[in-house]
Amino acid sequence: MKHKSIYFYIPAIVFLLALWYVISLIVHLPIIPSPYLAIERLIDIFSDTIAIHAFYSFWRIVAGVLLAVLIGVPIGILMGYTKKVDTILAPLVYLTYPIPKIALLPILMLLCGIGELPKILMIFLIVIFQVLVALRDGISSIPKEMFYPLYTLGASFKDIFCKILWPAVLPNFITALRVAMGTAISVLFFTETFGTKYGMGYFIMDAWLRVNYLDMYAGIIVLSLMGLCLFGILDLCERYFCKWNR
Amino acid sequence: MKHKSIYFYIPAIVFLLALWYVISLIVHLPIIPSPYLAIERLIDIFSDTIAIHAFYSFWRIVAGVLLAVLIGVPIGILMGYTKKVDTILAPLVYLTYPIPKIALLPILMLLCGIGELPKILMIFLIVIFQVLVALRDGISSIPKEMFYPLYTLGASFKDIFCKILWPAVLPNFITALRVAMGTAISVLFFTETFGTKYGMGYFIMDAWLRVNYLDMYAGIIVLSLMGLCLFGILDLCERYFCKWNR
Amino acid sequence: MIQIDNLFVKYDNLNILEDINLQMAEGSVCAVIGPSGCGKSTLLNILAGINHDYEGKVFINGMKPSPKKQTIGFIPQNYGLLPWLKVKDNIMLGLNIKHKNNSQIPMDLIDSLGLNKLLNRYPKELSGGQQQRVSLARAFALKADLLLMDEPFSALDAITREEMQDVFINLWQQQNVTTVLVTHYVEEALYLGQKIVVMTATPGKVYKIIDNPLFADKNFRDREEFVQLSKQLRIYLKKAGRENEA
């Protein structure tokens, strides 16, 4: 995992661009423009146009994921820790997870209007299950002997949480955040298409509609870099908080 | 986790239906019909109509997830086990994971037409990252002492894989499958909207565009039950294969 | 005071402990000795309030084992250190939970256990014996009402072991803490046990209880009873081991 420096991203970026370039040469259709043109376009429109879209998306992702974490983590931990809670909640989760949340969009819009709230809620609804399931499974795989020292100390749940559940599940939590973050970015595409003129989802969808593939790919590059940043931050967090695990 | 029998699903189902019913009473709009009507409709049209859609979706999910497993698992395990591979591949994953796969639809259509292949590939593309990241993180958190007995036996990679990597990562793998399965079901909605007349995604989208909310909810119920079945199977697998962990 | 009446324990359908009866006065030390797998750790787990799955009566000062009300210092066989806490935090774990945050690091104790250079390491950066001493420090620092030690010196070399035994004897002389000690060594039992309980092989029963005149005498090896008693004890042990082998 560890030891990834900014330095290793360069070959990856170069590789992806080269791959893209080769495909664009082979296909030779505007549907796959040369990466050179897309980057040129990106530089052209970044500061006047894309920056503000990226900013909006960033805020929605952070808000949506944060909400999912705030609600999903406690429930996931409780489900993993207490078999009774799991017995009751697992069927609920299993039934509601596969519901395509986008199908609920009209309902969400009816209930919350068309402002920021439904967009953030949509990210939340999609991402919370991933957080919840990963934490539950993480907690439930802690060997039970781990808890014995705290049991004999008559520790409160708060102590058990701080001393065992949280540190033990932190690596799973970070994995869950990785998955959730990636998902959140890729669902922007559906959540940012209504009631707004800003957001990378809107930007890319609009470019697609306008058959403006250069804009569209510029947008995709930005999303990709945005993901890279968020993942990089997570890697740093992991390196810092999971020192004991190295 | 364990000990979930079919028996505990009943209160969950009842609870969800009751919740739905209450909301339908409060909102009192055709967009949220009473669950009673939706179920009635479901029973009405299940055997002639929905069954075939469900069958198609089921096959696409299984194919997409299987493909993601076949390709994602070895890569994830290699990344987790070999730091070098991780250093090279992680930036690629971090860059490509956040790309909204739906935006690649034109390319996918270009390369594979509009038949079954692009639908399955779309599921594959969305799901593989979740499988890969979860497996990588799972493997890389195996304490290194675990490998010592096999190292001193001069075990080949195949032995290490069979005796340590696979059993150790199996719980993570099952979690990843859970998340992937849920995601796959909920993206049907986008992958089954073109070039086909079958599939739950098509069915629900079609019902939505026809403003036929009863059909739409009947479809959502079927998806939900389909998810439940798949999750139930996974639970059984977990109970069987991770006996040592109970 | 510890009072055990007619204690029976089963795992699945296997009897592990059968009809254990034992009284211990407040402030006394009891050494438990018996064949491998006879149920010594199981007995300790019950006194520690970890295992509630038994029949019969177990009272500590008139109450069922309840770690919330009593302060129990417990040294499990596998040390029970939390891998994500540094040595100093592992040592302070009990103090922080029992006496909340106004507790000082017990530097004297740490010195006498030879841990002062290791305070900032994680458990997995320690040798086996060092880990065991950390576990000793955690239990001793607690000033417990009841001390439960499961082979607390097994990973220590002969010289260190004797030093640690003396640390324990000093502690006991100062605090007069009721102690149950599982040991595998006849000599250790003779030095550290006021009462020595000899157990039979599975299912574990009490085979003999010996009152030990050599207890806490630094020169116990030179006393005339020593040779006689240790021979006697070895004979008991051999017989107890064969007891249930028919």
Add this chain to the structure above:
Amino acid sequence: MIQIDNLFVKYDNLNILEDINLQMAEGSVCAVIGPSGCGKSTLLNILAGINHDYEGKVFINGMKPSPKKQTIGFIPQNYGLLPWLKVKDNIMLGLNIKHKNNSQIPMDLIDSLGLNKLLNRYPKELSGGQQQRVSLARAFALKADLLLMDEPFSALDAITREEMQDVFINLWQQQNVTTVLVTHYVEEALYLGQKIVVMTATPGKVYKIIDNPLFADKNFRDREEFVQLSKQLRIYLKKAGRENEA
């Protein structure tokens, strides 16, 4: 034959082993004894081919430690059992890897280690001593060229320990396997070590090497050299422990 010249090992910047020199003839048994944390396990890990991070020369039969070419039976301090394998599979692990699949369960050995009733359990359903015996069985079953044992009897009661020591001696007499044994007991060293290596506290150096006339003599306690030698060894140990304490 084992040949160690000028071996130095560091963790981070801390010297763990300093200038270790040691020769062992083919088929001989060497007992290593020394203060807690002096680097005994580290030395064994190097011989086992797990730790490659050292300076100096280490040769086993003229080659660097290489588990692929040699058959090494290793009993780590924490037993090194794989939690997902049943006892019988843990025992067969080495045989299956080294001699591939045409190997039989060594029922005689399992009988003499008292494990025959436990073959279908998972490691966590065993007591500490039972786990240790499984680890012994795994190493003994292998018919190794080199046997490395890290405190192999530490979790066994006095009687069982002596039985196991005899199992080892029998095995050694039949197979003449070169053995390095880490122990904490003067008596054990005197019974099981042809050569006894006394090490100093961190950084570990060789303090003394003793040729032991009592080796493998079942009545070693009754021989006249016994008292003298064990006194001598205790004095060495005490001095070695203080060696680097300035």
Add this chain to the structure above:
Amino acid sequence: DTQQSADNSKNASDTTLKIGLMPDIDSIPFIIAEEKGFFKEEGVNVELQHFKSAMDRDSALQSGNLDGGVSDMLAAGFAKDGGFDVKMTSMTDGNYCLVAGTANNVQSIKDMKGQNISVSKNTIIEFVLDQMLMQNQMTEADINKTVIPQIPTRLEMLQNGKLDAAVLPEPMGSIAIKNGCHLINSSEEMQINPGVMVFTNDSLQNKSEEIKAMYRAYNKAVEYLNNTPQEEYMDLVIEKAGLPPATKDALTMPKYHEAALPSKDAWEKSIQWLNQKGLVKETYSYDDMVSDILSK
């Protein structure tokens, strides 16, 4: 000989005309032509592909999975600007309605200053609204455009009073009206018709005979539609086109027109709108965009 048959089979698949349809009334003649066997009568093999969103359709067209489809002038302009060689070949009969919500008792667009009107952005829907505003000497700034791309959602929000008004394509417009909303204006009323068929240039060159045959069948279908009572074919059309069942009672079918070249005026308005909004830089002329395969 084998060579010959290989060529034949290749030709056979090559002569199939793949047409993308949308769930709107523009597509109805194609469905009729298929159901009534008009394509067969004309000896052309037409494969109809149903799409649920314009983007899926455009992606399929641009990736060569379709020869042509039911589309609109704005999409055609975008495609041309994006470097895809597509041509408009005929206009289709569709209608877009500006509908005011139940509680909104405005009578004309002039009264709608400051109101929330829902559209999908940069599409024919927004174009129609802008044309309506322009005809009434209003600008974008006078109203409040709310972007909701999904048509059913727009309908739902309108019916539940979350919006003051919305532009909806038929048959959704009629359904909204039947459910208590009222019509303010429509593209038909304004006599702008941006709905067109587009074909890729490749197909126009290689499959011109098939396309002509297809249009003959189309014209037969138009004749059928115009001369047959609505009830006779509505169920079938609703089923095949993916229209809401309520269409049957709500919608009065428009008069369909035989295939004819797109209106030059409509194109000029379209390209002007695209240029003004900065969505397309080039000003493509009518001739750049239209292929008169019909009259050739």
